Each structure stands twice: as C-alpha cells, then as structure tokens.
Amino acid sequence: MSSTAERFFSNRTAATATIVIGLIVLVALVGPFLYPNDPSAVVAKPFELPFGAYPLGTDVLGRDVAAGLIYGARTSLTVALVASLAALLAGTLIGATAGYYGGLLGDMLMRCTEFFQTIPTFLFAVVIVAVLTPSMTSIAVGVAAVSWPPVARLVRAEFLSMRQREFVHAAECLGAPDHQILFQHILPNCLAPIIVMGSLTVAQAILLESALSFLGLSDGSTFSWGYMIGAGRTFLRSEWWLCAIPGMAILVTVLCINIIGEALNDALNPLLKD
Amino acid sequence: MIRFITRRLAQALPTVLLIFALSFFLLKLAPGDMAAVMAGESGGGSAEYVQNLREQYGLERPMILQLFSYLKNVATLNLGYSYRQNMPVFDLIMSRLGPTALLMLTSFAVSILAGVALGIAAARNVNRPVDRVISVISTLGYATPLFWVGLMLILLFSITFRQLPTSGMENVAAFNEGFARVKDIAWHLVLPVVSLSLFYTAVYTRLMRASLLEQSKMNYVVTAEAKGLAPRKVMYGHVLRNALLPILTMAGVQIGSMLGGSIIIESVFGWPGMGLLAYEALFARDLNLLMGILIVSSVMVILINIAVDVLYAVVDPRIQLN
Numbered sequence: 214m215s216s217t218a219e220r221f222f223s224n225r226t227a228a229t230a231t232i233v234i235g236l237i238v239l240v241a242l243v244g245p246f247l248y249p250n251d252p253s254a255v256v257a258k259p260f261e262l263p264f265g266a267y268p269l270g271t272d273v274l275g276r277d278v279a280a281g282l283i284y285g286a287r288t289s290l291t292v293a294l295v296a297s298l299a300a301l302l303a304g305t306l307i308g309a310t311a312g313y314y315g316g317l318l319g320d321m322l323m324r325c326t327e328f329f330q331t332i333p334t335f336l337f338a339v340v341i342v343a344v345l346t347p348s349m350t351s352i353a354v355g356v357a358a359v360s361w362p363p364v365a366r367l368v369r370a371e372f373l374s375m376r377q378r379e380f381v382h383a384a385e386c387l388g389a390p391d392h393q394i395l396f397q398h399i400l401p402n403c404l405a406p407i408i409v410m411g412s413l414t415v416a417q418a419i420l421l422e423s424a425l426s427f428l429g430l431s432d433g434s435t436f437s438w439g440y441m442i443g444a445g446r447t448f449l450r451s452e453w454w455l456c457a458i459p460g461m462a463i464l465v466t467v468l469c470i471n472i473i474g475e476a477l478n479d480a481l482n483p484l485l486k487d
Numbered sequence: 488m489i490r491f492i493t494r495r496l497a498q499a500l501p502t503v504l505l506i507f508a509l510s511f512f513l514l515k516l517a518p519g520d521m522a523a524v525m526a527g528e529s530g531g532g533s534a535e536y537v538q539n540l541r542e543q544y545g546l547e548r549p550m551i552l553q554l555f556s557y558l559k560n561v562a563t564l565n566l567g568y569s570y571r572q573n574m575p576v577f578d579l580i581m582s583r584l585g586p587t588a589l590l591m592l593t594s595f596a597v598s599i600l601a602g603v604a605l606g607i608a609a610a611r612n613v614n615r616p617v618d619r620v621i622s623v624i625s626t627l628g629y630a631t632p633l634f635w636v637g638l639m640l641i642l643l644f645s646i647t648f649r650q651l652p653t654s655g656m657e658n659v660a661a662f663n664e665g666f667a668r669v670k671d672i673a674w675h676l677v678l679p680v681v682s683l684s685l686f687y688t689a690v691y692t693r694l695m696r697a698s699l700l701e702q703s704k705m706n707y708v709v710t711a712e713a714k715g716l717a718p719r720k721v722m723y724g725h726v727l728r729n730a731l732l733p734i735l736t737m738a739g740v741q742i743g744s745m746l747g748g749s750i751i752i753e754s755v756f757g758w759p760g761m762g763l764l765a766y767e768a769l770f771a772r773d774l775n776l777l778m779g780i781l782i783v784s785s786v787m788v789i790l791i792n793i794a795v796d797v798l799y800a801v802v803d804p805r806i807q808l809n
Contacts, residue, residue: 331788471629
C-alpha cells in the first residue's frame, strides 16, 4: 500500500489538491468554533464591502458572508458525504448482488438501475426534495437517489468479472457462506475502482446539492454555498461578489476532489497509465 | 428500420408505465391527501375540483385500483389541471416544449462539436502545451456549477460589457418578424447555450481525446500509415470515424442529465421552457405540474435514446438493427 501512497503524492497537483481539501474540511470542522459569528444573525448594515470590518463583507440582510461561507462548507460537505455514502452503499449492494448471482434477479436489478438512469437526474432530485418538503435531509435523500445507479453498474461489472476467478471458486468449494464470498473475498479486490468512483460521486453530489439549494430548495435556516448564490443573485448587478465568492468555494472544492479522484485512479492502476 | 423502431418502442412501454407508477407513488408520498396535493397546495383548486379528483382517482378504494386509474388517466394524456397557471398540465407543458428543445438541441450540437474539435486538438498534441491547456480547461469545466457559470457570464457580457441580453428568449416588445426575429432569438440563445454546454464540452473533450489515442494504436492505423497515407487522411478518413462512436454512446446517456441541467439554466436566464415551468411549479408548490414535467421529460429521454440507437446503426454499419 505504501507504494500506492508514494505514487499518489509524487503527483504534485494531487498533493496540492489534498492539502486544499484538508484545509476546507478543517474549516468545516473547527471553523464555527474559531469564527464565532452566527451566519444568520444580522451583524451590520447590508452590503458592507469585503475586506472591511467583516473579511468578506455582509449580504442583503447585513449577515456576515464569511460566517456563511464557513457554515456553508459544513452543510455542503456533510450533505454530499452522507448522500454519497448512501449511494455507494446502495449501489454496491445492488451491483454486487446483480453481478454475483446474475440470472433473473440480476436482470431485474439491472433493469431497475437502467430505469432510474432514464429519468432526468436533476429533475428527479428536484421532485423528490419538493415531495418530501425541502430540508437538508430531503436534499441528501434526493442526491443519494440519483447517485447510486452509476455505482451499481460499475460494481456489477467488477463482480461479474471476478465471479469466475479461481479464488472465488475455491471459496465456494470450501463452503464459504455467500456473504463471506461477496464481502470478504470479492469486494476487497474491487475496492480500487469503487474508491475512485466514490470520489467522483462526492464531487457530483456537491454540485447537485448546490444546484438544489440555489433553486431555493433548502429550509432557509441552514446556510449552504448554493443557497448563498441564490440569495445574492438578485444583486448581481451591483454586489456581484455575493455570488462570486460562494461559487469559487464550490468550484475549488469540486475541482480538488476531481483531481484527487483522477490521481487515485492513476495510483491504484499503475499499469493503465499511458 | 421501421421494424426496429416499432420493436424498441414496444420495449420502452414497460419503462414508461413504470415512470407513471413512480410519479403516482411520489404523489402519494407527499404529506396530505393526494387529491389536495394534486389540486395544488395552499388553496389552488376549488373544493369542488378536489372532490372531483377524489372521485376520479377513487381515493377511497384500495391503492392498487387507485394506481390503475392514475395510469389510465396519464396514458390518455390527462395529467390534471394546474390552477396556478389556469391550464391543463399537458397543454401547459406542450406550450413550453419548443424553447426547451431549441436550447437543448443547440447545446447538444455545440458541446459535441466543441468537444470533438478540442479532443482532436488535444490528441494531436499529446503532452504538449496545447494538450495541457485543453486539459486544464476541461478539468475546470467539469468542476464548475452550471448555474454559477450562467451568472458569471451575465455579469461579464450583459452587465459589464452590455453586449448580450440577460434573460428571456426574445425581445417581445420589439415585435420582430422573420429574419430579425430569428436573429434576436439567436442573440438571446448565446449565453444559455454557452453555460449549458460548458460541462458537456468538458465531458466530450476528455472522451474524444481518450478515444482517439486508443484508436491510433490499432492495426488499421499502422496499415494506413504503411501504405503511405498522409497523416491528415489517416486521421479524418479512418481514426475519426471510429473514435466518434463512444461520443455518440455518451451523448445518448447524457441526454437526461442535460435536460436536468436545462432546468437550472432556464431559471437563471428566464428562458421560457419546461425548466422555467418546473421552477415556477416549485415555487407555487404545484406538485402535480412538477410530476407532469417529470413524466413528459422522461418519455422524451426514452424517445431520444431510441433515435440515438438508430443513428448509431447509420454511423456504424457493423451494427445491425435487427
């Protein structure tokens, strides 16, 4: 494993991206304690310029933009992580079952996966959030509901190619129970592509969450980056930074996660590099 | 050909029914009585209409029978009535289909053309500065939220340079006709299309580069080069055709995602299509209208995918339609 880490960190872009993501996660974790301003509290008059009394100025209601950004990091990352974990779990279970057992069950599961892929993703997420009444939980549910199909397809393909390998036959002959074969023998051998897929899922989840919050599909009391852009949108003509700053935060976060995902892919599959 | 299309349509039928069923269960999932939800929350329809809906769907009967009456209604294009917009849902959606189709088809064409062109430029200059620059651009395009690009483009081209319109599909007050109207709409189309295409251009650029590099290692390329064919001819006569196939596959997969992206782009640019309608429905909490949009756009995605399959066979004669 150490050589994988070495390969990963020898990629300087990936190392930088990891540091940046580390900092963003740190801000999300401890920021609210170090920077105690409440993001929804009115602290000054509206539209204070950045770099004044408040590092990033104030918004339309006179709320501290910097505080919003810090709490927003917390919301955006939490929702994206929770939704991605749920999607990875569901996708892996469905894909593994379909790939290992095949047959009618596998067919049905894959038909179901394809069915969910025909529905326009974003619209489906919007409908789910609207039906469940907008909140951070329903956004996470919506994002997870549209993120699992690609995972299921990938995992199925991996399991399908593994199930004829000798180590699987050997485990079967030894009478190992199914769950042991699936999760202790096959899964560890498919972990590399699932990890890469996972990082891309998180990046997409952040984009989805921001788009949903931008449309006003949050409960309004929880700050997120997309919500801040949506709220600042009306003042684009005069106070453009209210949109620009949270947008940059999303861009940098997603960019870094994508870079890490790609570098992971190269590091985990050293033979594939061209 | 006709037989293939009929067969694909028949195969798509269960999927379409499942989509109807899914929307039924989503309506059921919403808090409150389904008839009230469908009539529009916070007092959209009259009590009479709600009662009418209740009888029409037989909400006192078992769930399975309710599902059947819902399926029957949807299958006969009866998607209910939107009290907010004072129009039957189906007619409302159809009236907004044109602008969305225009926006999507243009973005589709732009992103594929730009992606293919950039992919070729990158693959012909592997690991040289041109390739690096294109790679940076596509990595950025991959990570930028669509709606934010839209806002920043408005800021740059409409507010700062005052060159392009900020919203809408045409200048209605100008009463343009004929060519002047086409020009006006095209002018309004620029920013929404650029915003919507950016992400997909990035996707196709990467795919095209990878696909070209993979194809250029094939034996037929060695043969073509060995017989002394000019590099340009090898590229455009042989490699390009084969490398385009994965792009087409990907384009079919991305249609649904692009339709979703157009919701957000339309609400940023006030583009009067299905996406803006969805945004309006969201604000009015008109769930039934939202469900109608979900149904119509899912069916559209299925139809477009069948069209892509036919196109596939036209582009690649090795694929038999039967």
